[in-house]
Amino acid sequence: MIGYQENTLPVNRKRIGVDTMFALSCVVAIVMAGISGEAESASGKDRRTMAEKRCDALAASPDAPGVRGEQVNFERINVAAAFSACKEVVQDTSKPRYWYQMGRLLDKGKYYREALPWYLKAARQGFVPAQYNLGVKYRDGQGVQRDDSIAAALFRKAAEQGDADAQFNLGLFYADGQGVPRNDAKAVAWYRKAASQGLAVAQSNLGFMYEHGRGVPRSLREAAAWYGKAAAQGNSIARRNLANLQGGGSSYSYDDELMQRQQTRDLYRNAGDPNWNMR
Incomplete structure (x- = not known):
């Protein structure tokens, strides 16, 4: 009686050689594909x-x-x-x-x-x-229906992350009651943040708030100091207001300031002023 065999198939050495060659070729192909893939990924x-x-x-x-x-x-x-x-x-x-x-x-x-x-x-x-x-x-x-409340919300997001131009614009919105309820104290707070970063137009506006006692106790000394900082950077409004203070006069009224800002808005944009222009 023939005993049990686990493998009844005859061994074919030549077949094994072919299978080994095939296996090796597969391995090489896989390795080369990996190298090619890495090269392609790097490329x-x-x-x-x-x-x-x-x-x-x-x-x-x-x-x-x-x-x-x-x-x-x-x-x-x-x-x-x-x-x-x-x-x-x-x-x-x-x-x-x-x-x-x-x-x-x-x-x-x-x-x-x-x-x-x-x-x-x-x-x-x-x-x-x-x-x-x-x-x-x-x-x-521009490209969307004007909405000052949305503009104010977006400026706030940027302002809270320390952007000086956004801080200035948000201060302007509070000073004008544009997109937010008018609040001079908040306007001063945002102007101050931007001014402390060296933004000349914010320094000038902060000087204006001190001169006219808006949101802060009136102080001509503080007004002159902030006008001086802005004037040193070439801000023409600050220079004029500082000259008026030093001459014993007063700067333009707030309504005059708003009118001039509106009139010069396009000028600021064309000159690349970041407070009005795109970045």
Whole structure:
């Protein structure tokens, strides 16, 4: 009687050799595929890095955090070149800076409605420059129906993160009762935050509040001090008001100040003043 055998098939040494060769070829193929995949992944990362650098060079704001290398002021953006460089980046990125930059370059091209979703996407991630620019859009009614209350809310988000321009604009809203109930004390508080960061227009407005006793006890000494800080930076309104104080007179009335601010708004924008202009 034939005993039980675990393997009744005859051993075929030649077959084993073929199988071994095949197995080795599979292993080599897998290893090479892995190496190729890593090379392709590295190549993809290199392409993305280069694309980000091109987008930064053509659309990055000097005021935006996390930007290295070249930046460009809003008025100098080449819209066509920047769009070509940034469109690839925004399709596959989780970095809000690039969403903001796409909004920024579209904004420069006066594609206001198209810019809004990109600003909003970045603003929702807490990206301060996007919150500020979106606030400007709602303040000025560009690409969206003007809404001062939304503008104030957006300026507040940026202001609470320390943005001086947003702090100034929020102070202005409180001083004017624009989008928020008029509150001189809150206006002074926000002006002071921006002024302490060296923002000349906030220093000038803070001087005005001290001179006229709005939100603070009237103090010509404090008014002159803040006018002096702003005047030293070239602020023309502060220079005039300081000269009036030193001559024993008084600066323009608040209504005159509002009228002049409205009249010079476009001038500030064309001159690239960050308090009115996009960033």
